[in-house]
Amino acid sequence: MSEKYFLKENMEKNVSDYDFSAFKKALKMGQNKVIKEIEDSGLKGRGGAGFPTGFKWKLASQQEADLKYFICNGDEGEPGTFKDRLLMEDSPVKVLEGIMIGAFAVGASQGYIYIRGEYAKPIKIFNKIIKEAKKEQVLGENIFGSDFSFEMKLIKGAGAYVCGDETSLINSIEGHRGISRIKPPYPIEKGLFDKPTVVNNVETLSCAAEIINQGSDTYNELGTENSRGTKLVCLSGDINEPGVYEVEFGSMTIREIIQEFGKGIKNNKELKFVIPGGISTSILSNDKIDIPYTYEDIEKAESSLGSGALIVVAKGHDLIDLMLNASRFYMDETCGTCFPCREGNRQVHHMLKKAMGKGIDHNKTELIKDIGKTIRLASRCGLGQSSLNFIGSVIDEYPNELLIGGVDNG
């Protein structure tokens, strides 16, 4: 098998080398047709939540406002995820084009790309791209002679994973603490500076540009009914050839992705489990990965495709150590606002830390699961709600190993 290039087409690094054919096409199509095209493509948000992009744009376009904002979320940070960085580094102009198409479609005149502070290279690239685009009049007044005017600003994040949540990101752009907002109102109605705001992920916007470019029909020929097109899969962990691979939905099983693209498990070890969508998703043990790579099949297996971060874990790791690692991430990265997420993740971390090298008994794992349920049901944003998916699923899958210390020798 080889990669299915859809998104990886037309990778350009300079504004002057790029013809913006998709954007020009969009200008000709007009707002409604662009939105229709994206709706028809069935494109879902690639940040992790999977919200239909066309529908989001449609809602935003229907908002009456003197000013609308369009934000590209480049705050990629979930462990195991690195595909947005690749797009921002290798095809930044297409990302820009995606932003422009989206902004045009919803009627936004001001745009932002928010890139996490640790991404020094993408930040440098976008600084350059925006400058170039202004110079080439790709950004500014009456772009390409149309009546669409659009300005862009790069916002450099400063080290906070939670800002990848769209309302946290909006708070962060405004200079506030990056805590999530209470929804409703949703950003589409009342977002940045209280104006209608669309927030889309880098991969989503690249896809949108390519869909306009190649047409939704081309896109629709790829994938399955519920998972259209392709997905950038970030392969990492105990794997021979990690990397970002473009996979046509439904064309391969998870195991095939690992074998064909990843060239199997490192050091000839045996596979223990995979985390199919970043550490906010539940594990799939070795016997559950012969399923097509689609949203629906992974959901049927009680996990989620998330951001597309496929972390491969071989046998031989201390499970409690891995849980502790994930737990530390959530403990440190929760914004600290809502009590279940802040206190729950802190307590789980304490319990796991105490269990290191000793094992963890049934009472404690039950308590962790109670806390998990509380966080999932009662916390404010996606970070909290999904924070114990990984840990909970390890507990469910390997109760006996945890009891004896978490080290698996088999």
Place this chain on the structure above:
Amino acid sequence: MVKLEIDGQKIEVEEGTTILEASKKAHIKIPTLCYEENLSIFGGCRLCVVEIEGEDNLKPSCATMVQEGMVVQTHSPTVREVRKNLFELIIASHDIDCNLNCLTCSRSQNCDLREIAADIGVTEIRVPPLDKGYDVDESSFSIVREPNKCITCGRCIRKCEEIQGVGIFTTANRGPSTIVTTFEDKGIGNVECTNCGQCILACPTGALHEVYHYENVWDALHDKDKHVVVQTAPATRVAIAEPFGAEPGTVATGQMVAALRRLGFDKVFDTNFTADLTIMEEGTELIERINNEGTLPLFTSCSPGWIKFIEHQYPEYLDHVSSCKSPQQMFGAVAKSYYAEQHNIDKDDLVVVSIMPCTAKKFEAVRDEMKEDVDYSLTTRELSRMIKQAGIDIMNLEDEDYDQLLGVSSGAADIFGSSGGVMEAALRTAYEIITGTELDNIDFNNVRGLEGLKEGSVVINDMEIKVAVANGLGNARILLEKMKNGEEYHFIEFMACPGGCIGGGGQPLPASNEILEKRMEAIYDIDKNKKLRKSHENPMIKKIYEEYLGEPGGHKSHELLHTHYKERGI
């Protein structure tokens, strides 16, 4: 109107109502921690979550609006389980252990957490308390902060910022290190805190309380060489009964006097006396400023929270502030001069204690300009503690009267305790002094009430005097900004606390709007039922001017009863 079903009851509420409010209307109590009626919605504690048919997750009822046809369960098995689990986590973060336990907490009598625990029916705590290891903030003369007890609900932050317009608190860090702190962790005493104590009223735990002085007062009372006198602020008498189970709005003046005597105070006097004195001095100052084209508008100066606010935030307006000391400090000055001389008491042996609805008074008492005229300033809450410590059954005591001279006051002094009261008292006197004729109606209703900003005008001798009243420092800021934009007034009353002193940061807890209303009604009842209702008619005030002070605004008065302010910066 929106029709919905809550716990099987069909109800109809206005659009824009939250589920929490709707439930209250349906007589269902949902536990809350970070919610407070006058503050913006925070939605952090998640205790108020409810189950809504068709929704996967539970929703915070404080932040979720009702919708047509909604079916809500406020106490379903899932909700109750989640609340129990959540409460365990909250308690662990509240750091109750042997060293830091409920018995010694400032909130042992009225702990929100304990009430919630009872409502939820918590039966076990499976997670150990976290030792957060923060230092107690003792940098302030007025307020202590115990960060280990803080559950970061943010009520103090929002109170300080939204209601008081000051904003000394912030949330810093994130994750497990999330804390409530001040700028650069400097501590309350080292930033632009006004000492108003509204944060204490907002705190659902014992993380914030006043600096306690009651032990010093006990020592003074037990010291045979000391002559200890006490003064009670106007607003204390309508609140002191609350910690003893009485209905808010209960007037307990006489019983408070009796209890103070039993505690061992040598004389029980009334700050009301110097409230009347304040009116004489401030009224004279107002008349002088009007007649001599002095700086106008004149700002009142009785609220030390307000004074510190303007010193930090609007120093350019300090000329407007009346030079009159507050009634607490006038009392101290009169006690340590006139009273000490009259009774031949060595100043060093005289201890002046004040009972105040206020935490800022503690700071005021130690200002350099005040020369230790007041030795200890206690809050109403501290007095209630002392009464309990002494086993005094205050509610069953017979009423007693204040001691003579410094205990006689008019109804105009009583209403100092409520927003608009100082203004009304001043107008009653100024009108009659300027015109020489008696007022037909001495009730100035347009400056009364809990409303944060009130304006009005009075015609005195063909001159229209424009007055304004602001309570709550956020409203003070609004009024000052209005002035900056050219609005003109002659006289403005500023009170740091919402509702005035009845809502002071030293008053008993809880302090809801409803309770404040009742205290306010009680204050005006006292005034209405008094024969003496104008400060200048107080015979003892006349006497002290004749015997000692000379005339209002005179040399002696200036020496004892007036002060100055300083720019503090931010």
Place this chain on the structure above:
Amino acid sequence: MNSDKFLDRAHDIQDTYGYIPEGEIDKMAKEFDVPRAKVYGSIRFYSMFYTEPTGKYIIRVCDSLSCHINDSKSIVDSIKNYLGIDDGETTENKKFTLEVVECLGHCGEGPVMMVNDEMYTHVSKNMALDIIKDCT
């Protein structure tokens, strides 16, 4: 703050001084017309802003799951050992600050570390020490 200039300003100050001094927060409070506590609280939310001086070189080693599986801990340990400092500490000569951080977005090339803005991938223990030794 309500200004999309806030993060830019904070980054500028951080880059100029190596941290965000008290006086600069005062200035920001005036610039953005908010209480200084609010500016302080916002600054302290972000782990790339510091309110105390840091070392000339900030070493960030990723220890999130993918790197952790690839033994990032041994990299951290050898740096700790070499510099004699713990996570979050700065060397006495103010040259290095060490931070064990979450995902740096190079999960396929772990273990990874950053020194100031420079990213290093496939880091070994020896390589980590060489990188540090090259910092002048």
